[in-house]
Structures are given as structure tokens and as C-alpha cells.
Amino acid sequence: MPVTVLLVDDEPLVRAGLRAVLEAQPDIEVAGEAADGAAVIPLVRRLRPDVVAMDVRMPLMDGIEATRAVLRTVPDPPKILVVTTFEDDEFVYEALRAGADGFLLKRARPAEIVHAVRLVAAGDSLLFPASVRRLAARYGDGGRPARAVLEQARLTEREAEVLRQMARGLSNAEIAARLVVSAETVKSHVSAVLAKLGARDRTQAVIAAYESGFVEPG
DSSP, X not given: OOEEEEEEOXXXXXXXXXXXXXXXXXXXEEEEEESSGGGHHHHHHHHOXXXXXXXXXXXXXXXXXXXXXXXXXSSXXXXXXXXXXXXXXXXXXXXXXXXXXXXXXTTOOXXXXXXXXHHHHHOSSOSSHHHHHHHHHHHOOOOHHHHXXXXXXXXXXXXXXXXXXXXXXXXXXXXXXXXXXXXXXXXXXXXXXHHHHTOSSHHHHHHHHHHXXXXXXX
């Protein structure tokens, strides 16, 4: 089955460019388009896309609020890939904190766009880990809630090591090779980490790891 994508951007040329790039791939299908975040929820409910590629800045409802709304109201929500002009934008980090699974630059090359959609859809690796680390160092608040979540999670030693490797951007297969265990074992550890942290996916787990001070973002 192809990966289905909903495109959300107030610029028609951006949507047209993304559609052309994605529909050239045999394993990706553009399910629909929207010009503002306010239209996302009904479209997600009707089309059930695997991934929403969503502009972070839109006039009526921006990508941050639209991300929160989708995750709050849609059962089994899609992966959300924030599309942005600037890499070091506080809006991008807020979108990640709100639950977005990754971000994509509008100036990205076609191969990078395709890779980002596939990676986010698969969910077994962190997209642009170095950029997420820089964003966390610049905008993370290191607040008590994140520290409390990590303390209460009571990760085992192996789960803690898996979280550290996730923060470095390693995939399940790469973590398995580094720790000399099977990929299935790593997958089980990742699931346990997400459950204990109450994280939707590895991106939110890594954000929590940075903001709690468990992993240093610098």
C-alpha cells in the first residue's frame, strides 16, 4: 500500500511543487490538499492519510495549533511533518513539542522531501537529529515537568541507553548493531520507552530527553 499524504499550505505553488515531487514516487500518493490548518481535521477524518505535510505558518490556524487539534481530536492520528522556510525557527520547535513527528525545509531537494515522508511514515528513526538537537538547545526550557516525567518513568539501564541512541538519530537497526542485540529487542525497548514517557513517538521521547536534561542538546 502506498504512503498517503495530505498537503496543507496556504501557498498554491508550494502545494503544487510537493505534489509533483511526491506523486512521481510509486510508493507515495497525495490524498488531498488544504490551504489552512483550520481545514485539516475534517480532511484527516475523511481521507485518513498516513502523513500530513503541514506548513508551520498559515493565516487562520497555524501548523502548531492544527497539530494539537489533530492529535487531540482524531483517533489513531496520522504522522505530522511540519514544512517550514527556516530551520532554526522557534515555531518549528513548538510544533515538535506539540506532537509533530518531524520537519521539512521548503527549499529541500526532491530526494530529501521523499526521504522525509518515508522516514516519518515508518517512524523508526528521527528526522534531522542534529537540527532537533540545535532547536532543543536554543528553545528548550529544561522545565520541571520534563524532569518529573523522566524521573517517574524509571527507565531500565538498557531502556535509558536506547533513549540516548534515539536522541542521536539512530534507527532501530543501527541501535541493534551498536548494542549487539536483535532489531526486535530494540523495537520492544523503544515501545517501552515511549509507553513509560507517555510519548506518541520517538520525536516526542527525544524532546523530553533533551528538556529534562537526560541528554544534553549541545
